[in-house]
Amino acid sequence: xxxxxxxxxxxxxxxxxxxxxxxxxxxxxxxxxAELASAANMSPANLYRFFESKExxxxxxxxxxxxxxxxxxxxxxxxxxxxxEKFNAFYARRLRSIIAFYAHDPVLAQSYIxxxxxxxxxxxxxxxxxxHFLARLVAEAKDAGYFPGLSIDxxxxxxxxxxxxxxxxxxxxxxxxxVSEKKLARVIDAIFDGxxxxxxxxxxxxxx
Amino acid sequence: xxxxxxxxxxxxxxxxxxxxxxxxxxxxxxxxxAELASAANMSPANLYRFFESKExxxxxxxxxxxxxxxxxxxxxxxxxxxxxEKFNAFYARRLRSIIAFYAHDPVLAQSYIxxxxxxxxxxxxxxxxxxHFLARLVAEAKDAGYFPGLSIDxxxxxxxxxxxxxxxxxxxxxxxxxVSEKKLARVIDAIFDGxxxxxxxxxxxxxx
Amino acid sequence: xxxxxxxxxxxxxxxxxxxxxxxxxxxxxxxxxAELASAANMSPANLYRFFESKExxxxxxxxxxxxxxxxxxxxxxxxxxxxxEKFNAFYARRLRSIIAFYAHDPVLAQSYIxxxxxxxxxxxxxxxxxxHFLARLVAEAKDAGYFPGLSIDxxxxxxxxxxxxxxxxxxxxxxxxxVSEKKLARVIDAIFDGxxxxxxxxxxxxxx
Amino acid sequence: xxxxxxxxxxxxxxxxxxxxxxxxxxxxxxxxxAELASAANMSPANLYRFFESKExxxxxxxxxxxxxxxxxxxxxxxxxxxxxEKFNAFYARRLRSIIAFYAHDPVLAQSYIxxxxxxxxxxxxxxxxxxHFLARLVAEAKDAGYFPGLSIDxxxxxxxxxxxxxxxxxxxxxxxxxVSEKKLARVIDAIFDGxxxxxxxxxxxxxx
DNA sequence: GATGAATGAGGCTTCATTCAT
DNA sequence: CATGAATGAAGCCTCATTCAT
Numbered sequence: 001x002x003x004x005x006x007x008x009x010x011x012x013x014x015x016x017x018x019x020x021x022x023x024x025x026x027x028x029x030x031x032x033x034a035e036l037a038s039a040a041n042m043s044p045a046n047l048y049r050f051f052e053s054k055e056x057x058x059x060x061x062x063x064x065x066x067x068x069x070x071x072x073x074x075x076x077x078x079x080x081x082x083x084x085e086k087f088n089a090f091y092a093r094r095l096r097s098i099i100a101f102y103a104h105d106p107v108l109a110q111s112y113i114x115x116x117x118x119x120x121x122x123x124x125x126x127x128x129x130x131x132h133f134l135a136r137l138v139a140e141a142k143d144a145g146y147f148p149g150l151s152i153d154x155x156x157x158x159x160x161x162x163x164x165x166x167x168x169x170x171x172x173x174x175x176x177x178x179v180s181e182k183k184l185a186r187v188i189d190a191i192f193d194g195x196x197x198x199x200x201x202x203x204x205x206x207x208x
Numbered sequence: 209x210x211x212x213x214x215x216x217x218x219x220x221x222x223x224x225x226x227x228x229x230x231x232x233x234x235x236x237x238x239x240x241x242a243e244l245a246s247a248a249n250m251s252p253a254n255l256y257r258f259f260e261s262k263e264x265x266x267x268x269x270x271x272x273x274x275x276x277x278x279x280x281x282x283x284x285x286x287x288x289x290x291x292x293e294k295f296n297a298f299y300a301r302r303l304r305s306i307i308a309f310y311a312h313d314p315v316l317a318q319s320y321i322x323x324x325x326x327x328x329x330x331x332x333x334x335x336x337x338x339x340h341f342l343a344r345l346v347a348e349a350k351d352a353g354y355f356p357g358l359s360i361d362x363x364x365x366x367x368x369x370x371x372x373x374x375x376x377x378x379x380x381x382x383x384x385x386x387v388s389e390k391k392l393a394r395v396i397d398a399i400f401d402g403x404x405x406x407x408x409x410x411x412x413x414x415x416x
Numbered sequence: 417x418x419x420x421x422x423x424x425x426x427x428x429x430x431x432x433x434x435x436x437x438x439x440x441x442x443x444x445x446x447x448x449x450a451e452l453a454s455a456a457n458m459s460p461a462n463l464y465r466f467f468e469s470k471e472x473x474x475x476x477x478x479x480x481x482x483x484x485x486x487x488x489x490x491x492x493x494x495x496x497x498x499x500x501e502k503f504n505a506f507y508a509r510r511l512r513s514i515i516a517f518y519a520h521d522p523v524l525a526q527s528y529i530x531x532x533x534x535x536x537x538x539x540x541x542x543x544x545x546x547x548h549f550l551a552r553l554v555a556e557a558k559d560a561g562y563f564p565g566l567s568i569d570x571x572x573x574x575x576x577x578x579x580x581x582x583x584x585x586x587x588x589x590x591x592x593x594x595v596s597e598k599k600l601a602r603v604i605d606a607i608f609d610g611x612x613x614x615x616x617x618x619x620x621x622x623x624x
Numbered sequence: 625x626x627x628x629x630x631x632x633x634x635x636x637x638x639x640x641x642x643x644x645x646x647x648x649x650x651x652x653x654x655x656x657x658a659e660l661a662s663a664a665n666m667s668p669a670n671l672y673r674f675f676e677s678k679e680x681x682x683x684x685x686x687x688x689x690x691x692x693x694x695x696x697x698x699x700x701x702x703x704x705x706x707x708x709e710k711f712n713a714f715y716a717r718r719l720r721s722i723i724a725f726y727a728h729d730p731v732l733a734q735s736y737i738x739x740x741x742x743x744x745x746x747x748x749x750x751x752x753x754x755x756h757f758l759a760r761l762v763a764e765a766k767d768a769g770y771f772p773g774l775s776i777d778x779x780x781x782x783x784x785x786x787x788x789x790x791x792x793x794x795x796x797x798x799x800x801x802x803v804s805e806k807k808l809a810r811v812i813d814a815i816f817d818g819x820x821x822x823x824x825x826x827x828x829x830x831x832x
Numbered sequence: 833g834a835t836g837a838a839t840g841a842g843g844c845t846t847c848a849t850t851c852a853t
Numbered sequence: 854c855a856t857g858a859a860t861g862a863a864g865c866c867t868c869a870t871t872c873a874t
Contacts, residue, residue: 007836026328027322027325027326029237029238029322029325030326032863032865033864033866034863034864034865042837043838043839043840044839044864044866045839045866045867046837046838048866048867049836049837053866054864054865054866106383107378107382110318110378110382114237114322117237174314174315174318176384176385240846240847240848241847241848241849242847250855251855251856251857252847252848252849252856253849253850253856253857254854254856256850257854261848261849262847262848262849445654445738445742446654446742448869449868449869449870450869458835459834459835459836460868460869460870461834461835461836461870461872462833462834462835464870465833465834469869469870470868470869522798523798526734526798529734530738533650533651533653534651534653536650586734590730590731590734591730592800593800593801631857656842656843656844657843657844657845658842658843658844666858666859666860667859667860667861668843668845668860669845669846669859669861669862670858670859670860672846673857673858677844677845678843678844678845
């Protein structure tokens with residue numbers, strides 16, 4: 001009866017906060033379970049009541065970071081904006097949120113980046129998800145006549161290359177002073193107005 | 209027997225270059241001695257001819273990073289510039305070099321920062337050294353009548369707080385778009401013209 | 417209050433049945449208390465009401481296996497059969513019961529053997545007890561004039577060697593197709609008719 | 625130069641012998657790396673020079689056990705016996721070797737069985753390989769007109785059911801006194817003469 | 833009584849470090 | 854000099870066991 005999971009969930013939240021605290025204090029690099037346990041005033045073994053492995057813990061940390069971004073993307077996809085605006089929103093909202101997060105706590109942001117680099121496998125899942133969303137946007141755009149002569153996969157690949165600096169948090173932070181929503185809009189315009197397969201065929205063969 | 213140390217020194221340099229290469233390729237996180245040895249085409253055991261421990265290796269990496277800055281600071285201290293300019297040069301030259309390094313290779317710069325966070329103990333020594341230099345500058349400034357009513361230590365502490373963002377590489381990079389030598393000059397002016405003990409007594413108690 | 421031990425005893429029995437079930441299903445190797453608890457629909461902690469340790473649990477399992485054999489041995493010892501028949505019954509009844517158990521459930525039998533090998537310490541106690549009974553039988557036999565020139569201990573040791581394959585369950589099962597009560601009877605005859613100290617002195621020195 | 629692997633290979637062999645010794649002494653259940661290391665007079669860490677994990681060690685143990693059987697099966701498959709004899713040889717040779725191994729060292733054989741039960745995943749690979757060989761035999765037999773109305777997979781599945789007791793070492797040992805090459809031959813005759821799809825259709829649906 | 837929470841000991845594995853050659 | 858062999862300490866994880874409720 002009751003919700004036996006509530007306690008565990010609360011504990012999980014508390015632990016995630018703890019992790020966040022540690023990350024901020026000393027970077028996210030090589031945090032030890034012993035270290036986390038001691039920060040959380042429990043034995044290392046007890047951590048396993050809340051997370052079934054260190055990996056699962058990092059997944060939860062990643063989820064905390066990515067969940068709102070995924071929600072955003074889903075909202076945008078479900079919206080009935082015209083495709084070009086939809087496309088812009090898809091990237092702009094994420095960009096804005098990353099910039100805001102960085103502005104609010106640059107050290108924490110940096111540390112998340114580090115963490116991401118150490119746990120590529122976890123991050124990759126989210127990148128793939130974003131790619132999947134992008135593919136759906138591209139399909140919609142193709143239905144509207146854009147990107148003629150290009151397959152969806154080709155288009156996705158090209159767009160990823162062009163917009164990398166507007167969606168990879170690491171690059172965004174690295175180029176924080178030159179990246180902006182305005183520039184993003186420009187690039188997206190260029191993509192929609194200029195990206196096609198016919199003229200560019202020879203180049204594409206290089207890309208592939 | 210010639211000078212066996214020359215060989216060792218050359219080997220050390222080569223290894224440090226190797227380390228730098230590794231750091232740039234894959235971040236500085238959890239580089240293994242085996243990994244470094246294999247990158248340097250030697251056995252792990254042989255590394256110990258050049259560095260007596262992994263810690264010592266990291267110290268050398270740190271020294272490479274800090275040495276020119278220390279030299280700079282020493283030069284400035286030894287110069288016969290008027291104290292205010294001396295003070296400015298003390299910070300401005302370091303700031304310029306960090307910004308240049310970051311501009312030249314942002315990823316490497318980031319990785320050094322990571323490394324620094326992982327090896328705080330090593331870094332701390334250099335921070336203390338810089339504090340020591342600063343204390344000598346402050347003493348000189350006090351001789352010239354500045355910072356009345358403040359002890360050297362109090363002054364050093366206050367100045368560190370105010371100039372943190374102009375000398376901590378992590379903060380500099382983090383605020384790369386808002387930090388500049390010009391602003392540094394302004395802040396230093398404010399320090400020289402405004403920092404004194406009497407009026408600020410109540411605040412200082414808070415600081416401590 | 418009543419007799420709280422009755423409940424406990426019942427619980428103990430139930431648990432032992434549970435263990436037996438688990439052993440049969442998945443072998444006796446590395447059964448977890450958590451696993452047993454869940455199979456018994458109780459919390460792991462509650463197991464400790466019934467058995468004070470995992471070791472104690474295994475002792476009980478062993479006891480279940482050994483108890484009827486011990487009872488048999490006691491009955492035989494208390495009986496007033498002539499010594500030679502008594503001796504035969506001492507071994508034959510155990511042999512029969514082991515063969516029957518194996519015939520009834522070979523997998524379970526195998527698993528008990530495994531278990532025994534993993535918990536030698538527990539088993540050793542029962543072996544010692546059997547040795548003690550045997551020593552009493554041997555004493556009785558010596559009173560009747562058998563085994564002249566041999567001490568009780570020497571006799572016990574020799575008999576153990578000769579009858580090992582008729583009382584070690586592992587060996588019995590291993591040699592299931594060549595072991596039989598008839599052969600046992602032959603061997604016992606040989607022991608009673610042939611085992612003496614004088615002629616065999618030189619060999620005995622080797623045995624010791 | 626030379627063969628740097630030779631030492632390692634020798635060490636591996638030595639370790640496998642050690643494992644075999646341990647298995648024989650105290651069963652194969654829950655052998656600890658520490659235990660093995662101490663039996664081999666080395667530190668647990670050093671084991672990793674020879675085997676990259678405990679799993680890999682057990683794989684090597686398994687390979688030692690299975691390799692000759694696989695070779696046998698391959699030889700039989702490559703031979704140009706008539707299919708029925710080939711089929712018989714395929715099983716009979718394995719059966720003979722298992723019985724011989726058991727006869728030569730029953731305790732060790734038992735312990736290998738235990739080990740197999742603890743490391744099903746490793747064993748499964750070999751079972752699958754045997755199934756693959758069997759499928760090729762069945763295909764050959766079908767080309768010769770046997771097993772009409774049955775697919776290869778169905779036939780393999782049925783034969784496995786019928787011959788289980790002649791190829792699973794655990795079952796062979798368990799039934800050591802009733803299993804024989806002669807009986808195997810009888811069963812194989814029945815399979816070749818009687819196994820077909822048409823008449824048995826209704827039964828097959830049950831089997832599936 | 834019975835349970836969930838918590839822990840320490842011990843297992844596998846990695847890695848910096850040492851040592852004999 | 855340089856190496857391969859070997860190790861101890863430390864990290865992650867499991868599990869028998871205890872304790873407050």
